[in-house]
Amino acid sequence: MQVRIFGREPAVWVYTINTLVALLVAYGLPLTQLQVATISTMSTAVLAAIVAILTRPFVVSALTGAVGTTLTAVAGFGLELSEAQIGATVTALNVVLALVLRMNVSPAASAPPYHPGNHTGRDLTGL
Template identity: 30%
Template sequence: MPRIFGREPALWLGLVAIVVKAAAAFGLDVTPDQQALINALAAALVGAVVAFMVHDGAAAAILGLVQAAIALAVGYGLDWSADRQAVVMSLVAAAVAMWTRTQVTAPVPAPAQLPPLPASRQ
């Protein structure tokens, strides 16, 4: 399992959850729904970091991170319709696809092309 600053990702997520709960206990005005959104964003961020570290599934992790960030923003009062959210997600998906296309190579080489037969052998 990859480590982030020498610790497992699950430990970082646990720390975020505890810090948010402690902050709420000491006066931070967040609802349980907002706490859940913060934790979801943290999980998506850690997922994206791990995906980059292991070079697997980075596109899906980025899309999940953006989706979690939009959910958090809407949870805190961002007034975006579902249509606007879908447009932003489509834009991000297109940008990720453009980036992914430059990172992907075929697992096997293309078949070699045979030279054309001489006219006398046709």
């Protein structure tokens, strides 16, 4: 199953946001180069988070990576977070997700025993 947001792939939305920002800057929106790069990074990170949330099976590292990227990118608008603050936030998110997801995850049944040397699936005891 392919993840779509309002009927479009996430990459289309990232391109659309970047194009709109470039258009607005061309018509006089006073954004610095750092702020434009920050908007691009944040839009990519937010859409990556949405895709991570919608994807099954859920991949915790995809969501926490997107959140970490977003927290780093907001520095372009003046919110300075230290590496320790970003790390603590991502760690807290991991703990919350582990608590929430653990209720919905159960261990898989154990695999059948593996017998070295018999890779054909046939009974070779009579040979």
